[in-house]
Structure formats: C-alpha cells, structure tokens
Amino acid sequence: MNILDERFAEFQKLPTEEKLKCFEKNGRLFDMIISQQLNRKIIDNIYEITNHLRHISDSKAGSLFIQNILCHKRAMLYFTQPSSRTFLSFDSACHILGMKTSEIRDVSVSSEVKGESYDDSLRTFSSYTDLIIMRHKGQDTAERSAWLLNTHTNRPVPIINGGSGSDQHPTQAILDVYTLQRSFANQGGLDGKTILMCGDLKRGRTVRSLSYLMKNFEDIEIIFASPKPFQMKEDVRSFLERYKIPYHVETEALENVLSKADAIYMTRIQDEHDISAGDSSRVDTSRFKLRPSDMSKVRANAVIMHPFPRRDEIDVAIDSDPRAMYWRQERNGMWTRAALIAYIFNVHEEILNY
Numbered sequence: 001m002n003i004l005d006e007r008f009a010e011f012q013k014l015p016t017e018e019k020l021k022c023f024e025k026n027g028r029l030f031d032m033i034i035s036q037q038l039n040r041k042i043i044d045n046i047y048e049i050t051n052h053l054r055h056i057s058d059s060k061a062g063s064l065f066i067q068n069i070l071c072h073k074r075a076m077l078y079f080t081q082p083s084s085r086t087f088l089s090f091d092s093a094c095h096i097l098g099m100k101t102s103e104i105r106d107v108s109v110s111s112e113v114k115g116e117s118y119d120d121s122l123r124t125f126s127s128y129t130d131l132i133i134m135r136h137k138g139q140d141t142a143e144r145s146a147w148l149l150n151t152h153t154n155r156p157v158p159i160i161n162g163g164s165g166s167d168q169h170p171t172q173a174i175l176d177v178y179t180l181q182r183s184f185a186n187q188g189g190l191d192g193k194t195i196l197m198c199g200d201l202k203r204g205r206t207v208r209s210l211s212y213l214m215k216n217f218e219d220i221e222i223i224f225a226s227p228k229p230f231q232m233k234e235d236v237r238s239f240l241e242r243y244k245i246p247y248h249v250e251t252e253a254l255e256n257v258l259s260k261a262d263a264i265y266m267t268r269i270q271d272e273h274d275i276s277a278g279d280s281s282r283v284d285t286s287r288f289k290l291r292p293s294d295m296s297k298v299r300a301n302a303v304i305m306h307p308f309p310r311r312d313e314i315d316v317a318i319d320s321d322p323r324a325m326y327w328r329q330e331r332n333g334m335w336t337r338a339a340l341i342a343y344i345f346n347v348h349e350e351i352l353n354y
C-alpha cells in the first residue's frame with residue numbers, strides 16, 4: 001500500500017453523499033462516476049439537450065454548428081474491457097461535438113505492462129486530453145481516477161465511467177431512462193410505471209445503475225426477476241428501501257410477472273465474473289427468457305428493453321414487435337452521451353439557444 005492507496009481507502013470510507021462532492025466542480029457535475037450523482041434537474045437538462053442535438057443535427061448547417069462547439073477539446077477513450085456500443089457511441093458522441101478522440105483498448109498496449117502503476121498511467125493520459133471516458137474491470141477504478149485527478153493533480157480532467165466492473169454503468173442508465181421517458185411520452189412519462197428487470201441482477205452493472213436512478217422518479221415500482229443465485233444485491237435493495245421505492249422479487253419464472261410490467265428490461269448472464277469457470281452454466285436460467293409465446297402476456301403499451309449484447313434472453317422473432325425498443329435504445333445512447341459531455345463542459349446553452 002502506498003500513500004495514495006491509504007488516502008483513497010480513507011476517502012472510500014466517507015458516506016456516499018460526502019464522496020460525491022469530490023466529483024463536482026463549482027456545484028456542477030464534473031465527473032460522471034455513479035448514478036447517485038444525478039438528480040431530476042440534471043437528468044431533465046440532459047434530455048432537453050439530447051432532443052435539441054438530434055433536431056439540430058438533422059441539417060448540415062446544424063451539424064456543422066454542433067461540431068464547432070467542442071472542436072478545441074480532445075477526449076481519450078480508455079476501454080480495457082470489451083465494448084462495442086458504449087465505445088462506439090461515445091466515440092461518435094465526441095465527434096458530433098467536434099472533439100478529437102484517441103483510444104487505448106487493451107492494457108497490453110499500455111505502459112502498465114512495463115510495470116507502470118495505474119495512477120501514473122492515468123496522469124499520463126490526462127496530460128494529453130481534456131476528458132477521459134473509461135471502462136475498466138475494477139469496480140473502484142473510475143472512482144479512484146476521478147479522486148486522484150481532482151485531489152492530487154493540478155490538471156484534473158473529467159472522468160466518465162463507461163462501465164466499472166460489475167458495479168455501475170451510469171451512462172447506460174441515462175440512455176435507458178431517456179428511452180423510457182420517450183416511450184411513455186403519451187402516458188405521463190416514466191413516473192408511476194412498473195419496471196421489471198430480469199436476468200443477472202447480481203452482477204449486471206446496467207440494472208444496478210438503473211435502479212439507483214429510479215430515486216428521481218415518482219411512484220415507481222420495480223420487479224426483480226432472476227434465478228436465486230443472480231438476485232439483486234443488498235446495497236441496491238437497501239437504497240430502494242431508503243428512498244421508499246417498492247420492489248418485488250421473483251425467482252421462479254419471468255412469465256409470472258410479465259403482465260404486471262410497463263417496461264421489461266432483459267439482461268444477459270455476466271459469466272465473465274464467475275469465480276470458477278462454468279459457475280453460471282450450472283444455474284438454470286431457462287425460465288428467465290422472453291419467447292414469442294410470452295408476448296400475449298406483455299401489456300399492449302409496454303416496452304421491451306435490453307442494454308445488449310444479447311444472447312438468447314430475447315428471441316429474435318420479437319424484434320419486429322412494436323414493443324421491442326432495444327435498437328432504438330442503442331441509438332439513443334449516442335445522443336444522450338453527446339448531451340452529457342456538452343453538459344459537463346457547460347456548453348449546452350449554445351445548443352439550447354440555437
């Protein structure tokens with residue numbers, strides 16, 4: 001343990017609310033590390049920016065205007081865990097705003113393999129860039145990165161967490177809620193809805209971040225459907241209890257609860273986190289998949305979502321059902337991420353006033 005490890009361990013002991021102050025600058029969101037940082041005002045603001053960005057980018061003149069907004073800034077994507085959507089949508093989001101991007105996608109091409117500490121590598125990245133977007137297997141790595149740059153360097157650049165181990169994926173939750181808000185636009189938005197989350201809730205960072213984000217909405221109910229070994233962990237459950245968000249647990253079969261949901265959020269089994277290879281395959285997940293024959297139980301105006309990648313949780317025959325929202329959800333990721341970056345750099349007024 002070096003001195004930084006000791007100080008970070010002290011920092012981690014702080015209550016969450018206290019820790020989150022480290023990720024703000026002048027009372028505004030600076031780093032995007034965990035969903036608990038977001039309040040309704042920030043979320044609504046990001047979605048308003050998202051809608052403006054989409055609309056303005058429809059024309060060449062508008063798109064060129066937007067590309068001018070952050071053309072003086074550079075972003076680095078440090079993604080050392082596999083990623084297609086999150087990486088590409090962030091890369092594209094940067095380009096929408098005119099930012100130049102650079103990337104490291106494998107630690108084997110980083111000086112970390114020469115024995116450089118992660119902290120030193122991170123400080124090096126921050127020397128060349130104005131924003132670091134990262135995905136890392138370490139569940140504390142994004143938090144430590146933001147803490148280190150904000151408290152121990154004179155050149156803090158914002159950190160955006162694009163997935164931290166099995167813990168959180170806050171920008172996925174932002175795009176998921178955007179998709180939900182849009183899908184329910186004619187039904188009063190997300191407030192008052194029942195969200196069913198299904199699959200590997202224990203190690204799925206998307207459902208964890210999405211659950212935390214629910215504190216910002218009124219009269220939400222959650223149903224957690226999973227085989228027993230993959231149940232939602234205690235930390236999220238006690239958070240929901242603290243915020244008086246009712247949740248129900250279903251461990252027998254997805255079909256038992258399908259008809260109760262306004263949104264059905266499917267996830268894959270996160271077997272990369274197995275302690276011994278093959279652990280997950282010994283769990284019977286067969287009753288937690290969505291098949292065409294189940295669709296009669298799904299409400300007529302419900303939506304079906306998935307953060308992707310999918311395996312067999314949703315039969316491809318369901319893709320053409322108007323309730324299937326996952327491809328749209330994927331596209332929403334790029335726009336909401338562009339909006340988040342504009343918000344962090346505090347340049348969104350230019351977009352809103354266009």
Ligand code: NCD
Nearest residue numbers: 085086169205268307308309
């Ligand atoms: C998810 C992830 O990486 O956490 N994918 C994503 O970012 N869209 C979900 C998953 O890998 O199952």
